[in-house]
Amino acid sequence: MTAVLEIERSPVRGAAAASAVEPRPSRWRTHRASLLVLAPLLVLAGLVNGWNLHGWPGRINDDEGTYVNQAWALLDHGALSHYTYWYDHPFLGWAIIAGYAGLTDGFDRAPSAVMVGREVMLISALVSCALLFLLARRLRFSRGWAGAAVFLFAVSPLAVYFHRMVFLDNLATMFVLAALAAAASPRRSVGAALWSAIWFASAALCKETIVILLPALVWLLVQHTSRRTRVWNLGVFLVSFGVLVASYPVFALLKNELLPGEGHVSLGWALWWQLFARSGSGSLLDPSSGTFSLARSWIDLDPWLLLPGVALIPLGLAVRHLRPIGLALLIQVVMMCRGGYLPFAYVIALLPFAALLIAGAGAQLSARLRAPFVVAAAVLAALLVFPGWATTLREQASFDGSANSRAATRWVVDHVDRSAVVVTDDYIWMDLKLAGFTKPVWLWKVDTDPEVMTEVLPAGVASIDYIVMADQAASTLAGLPTLRRGMESSTEVARFGEIIVRKVHP
Structure with a gap:
């Protein structure tokens, strides 16, 4: 009895007992401030990206119809394409569209089939906004600057233009953001590495060219693992990613379509055509090239997201927590200079990294300047950017291009x-x-x-x-x-x- 009384009177043990029974704060209370910042941004993103979804942009790229038609074929009669599937891309992207169409009765409900795909793109854009905010917070951005990155990514006319169209790049970019957010997890666990591998493999199985971002993802994973478990975490990531991506060539092998042969399509021939036989677009460094013209069209639509983002790559590489982001954008810009084929939707995967670098630069600047200078810079930026954005966004809300x-x-x-x-x-x-x-x-x-x-x-x-x-x-x-x-x-x-x-x- 005396021993029990001594334990109860002990201040140390009493505090420990109190903490043991004290309930942990709810998830809402823990993340309430972040949710209060993110929620209105998601509403804004939904309105800007969803208004007149069918009308703007118009029907300017046949790939939209192709991916929706392939989703219909998968849903209707279990085929991977409405014509012969020739391994032009892995099929996870249009399988996601097919799943959405099946759950929502999309092809019987929508006024036009492509609208089903655009609805999936709208959902993808909103999920990407949430993941971008999470990634920014895990990169030590304040809530305000994380919100600024989401705002740029969601409202830029260039981003809205491409977010709406049915491109596999939108789904791949969403999964890349999920992989980066998992890699930057504060838990630094093997589970984080595993989930990062799963999400990045999903990105590659939507659009295979996204694998060029692997070095940036691995760098981020290295930054967010301890020395004691780094080798183990990287091993889990690389093995898991490799096994999941290998499912695609294994699928081709089981169908006897891995290597070229008489009378059938093959993954081998499709890869050879994509890498070597396809006509190139020229280098970004050549003003007469198709690549330069395409990049110029992006800038004409909105110069205020992509150009500042690219200009800030050196700053990104100089700041430790921004280095993987700077590297991700640098890799993609360098690829534009090599002289190969440049897809119309290539810009999609550049956009989140440009937004992060601009917000990161703003955070660095605000930390070194007094508040009046920061406010003046913000007002000047708004005066430069918002009039042009308002004009373009007004057009997108009213023009029916289809x-x-x-x-x-x-x-x-x-x-x-x-x-x-x-x-x-x-x-x-x-x-x-x-x-x-x-x-x-x-x-x-x-x-x-x-x-x-x-x-x-x-x-x-x-x-x-x-x-x-x-x-x-x-x-x-x-x-x-x-x-x-x-x-x-x-x-x-x-x-x-x-x-x-x-x-x-x-």
Whole structure:
């Protein structure tokens, strides 16, 4: 009894007992301040990125239709593509779109099939904003500067333009941000390394070219592991990532499509074509190159996110906690200078790192200047940036760039027999298919897909009833002679802006 009384009177043991029974603060209380900053930013991002989602940008890149159509094929009849799957990209990206479409009855609900994909892109943008905020906080940004990074990433007209379109790069970038946030986990655990590997493998299985960011991710992981467990954590990361990514070539091997051979597609041939046979876009350092022109179009849309971000790469490499971010952006800029092929959507993976570097530079500047100077700099930046942003964002909220394509589709549905052979782009293809057309043909499959030429176009031009598309460049038609002859032997029966409905008379 005396011993018990002594224990109860002991101040040390009493404090320990009190702390043992004191409830831990709830997750809401712990992260309340961050959630109060992030929540309105997500609302703003949802409004800016979701308003007029179908109308702006217009239907300017056939890849949008391609990925949505591949998702439909996966959902409808278990195929990896609406035509022969030739390993152009891993299929996780459009599998995610297919999953969303299946859960929401998307292809029966949406006014146009591509809208289903754009809804997935909107969700991806919001998740990316939340992950960017988490990553910034784990990189020791204050809540205010983490919020600034999210604001830039969510509201920049350049970002909004690409966030809306159905590109695998958006999903890959979302997974890269998840991998970086996991790698920067304050727990510094093996579990963090494992999750980082899972998310980065998911990114690679959406868009394989994203693996160029592996050095930046490994650097961040090294920074956020202790010396005692670093080798183990890196081993878990590299092995897990390697095993997960290897599932793609194993899939090709099981289908006997790993190596080139007679009568079948192959992963080996697709990789060779992507790396060596595809026509290059030229170097960013050459003002006459396609790469330079594409980069110029990004800057014309919004110079205030990408240019400052790239200019701040040296600062990023000079500040320890920003070095992996600076390296990630530097790698991508260097790749633009090599002279290879530059995809239209390449800029997507640059955007979060540019936003982080700008916010990080702001944090460094505010820590060294007095408050009045910081306020003056912020006001000056707002006066320079916001007028241009407001003009572009106002346009995106009101312009319906897909109206002509939708009108042309409606005309075909109302006036053309469902059994007619209609050659069209990949936006209209899916809507015609959902409307009951049995023989729509994607224009890029004319003359290039033996199955299409044998089963749908056995008589060449004589098998085509209608061509529905915008005028094509002469260089494009030179590689599609059947389509070119079909357009030459057709008459225009309806026009909706740039989209022309042609009746073919072989």
